[in-house]
Amino acid sequence: MTTTPTGADDTLAVRAADDDDPGRRARITAEIMRQTGIDEPMIERLVRTFYGRVQLDPMLGPVFAAVVTDWEDHMKRLCAFWSSVTLLSGRYHGQPMPKHARLPVGGAHFDRWLDLFEATAKEICPPAAAALFIDRARRIADSLEMGMATVKGEIHRPRHAARGDLP
Numbered sequence: 001m002t003t004t005p006t007g008a009d010d011t012l013a014v015r016a017a018d019d020d021d022p023g024r025r026a027r028i029t030a031e032i033m034r035q036t037g038i039d040e041p042m043i044e045r046l047v048r049t050f051y052g053r054v055q056l057d058p059m060l061g062p063v064f065a066a067v068v069t070d071w072e073d074h075m076k077r078l079c080a081f082w083s084s085v086t087l088l089s090g091r092y093h094g095q096p097m098p099k100h101a102r103l104p105v106g107g108a109h110f111d112r113w114l115d116l117f118e119a120t121a122k123e124i125c126p127p128a129a130a131a132l133f134i135d136r137a138r139r140i141a142d143s144l145e146m147g148m149a150t151v152k153g154e155i156h157r158p159r160h161a162a163r164g165d166l167p
Contacts, residue, residue, distance in 0.1 A: 029087045036129040038086050040079075046133065047078045050120040059112050063105055085136045100144050101151045110141045114160055 033039055054060045055071075068074045077094070084092035117137045121130040138160035149155060 025088055025090065029089060032087055032132075036086075036132050037126050038129045038132065040083060040087075042125060042129065043082045043086065044075075044079050046121060046124050047082055048075060049124060050117055051075065051078065053116050053120060054113070057112065057116065059109060060116070063103060063109065067103070082133075085140070086132055097144065097147045101148055103148070105148070107145065110145050110160070114138065114141050 051064075051071075051074075054064055077092070080089075080091040081094070081096070083089040114137060118130075118134050121133040121137070124130075125133060141160045
């Protein structure tokens with residue numbers, strides 16, 4: 001297994017030599033955890049702190065309040081999602097795009113979501129972990145924003161993933 005930076009932003013990338021190896025995911029997860037310090041308790045702390053702030057946010061809070069009826073269930077699903085996104089754990093089994101596609105949000109909402117997320121990640125996580133979370137969050141925001149625009153018959157280019165200001 002090798003780890004390499006993937007460009008100027010030093011985004012973590014892990015590759016295994018044998019894609020057919022059944023222990024590949026466990027080794028990749030262990031290497032990500034070793035390099036970043038990310039573990040399940042850190043993910044839960046970040047998710048709960050961040051979404052607690054989202055609920056209180058004047059712009060984002062009403063959007064979430066209109067669709068989330070069981071916050072504890074939602075937190076568990078979000079923790080599984082972020083575990084899959086950062087640690088490649090495979091805990092999340094879902095399709096976020098259909099759930100987000102028709103929400104009444106635009107670029108300003110994505111920018112606010114990222115501002116809150118990035119500030120929370122930098123506050124809670126060590127630098128390597130924050131950088132990985134932020135990189136993934138920007139990619140997710142771009143994907144959702146572009147997907148939602150497509151549903152509306154619009155075209156958007158990625159706006160967040162290319163930002164060069166990671167911690």
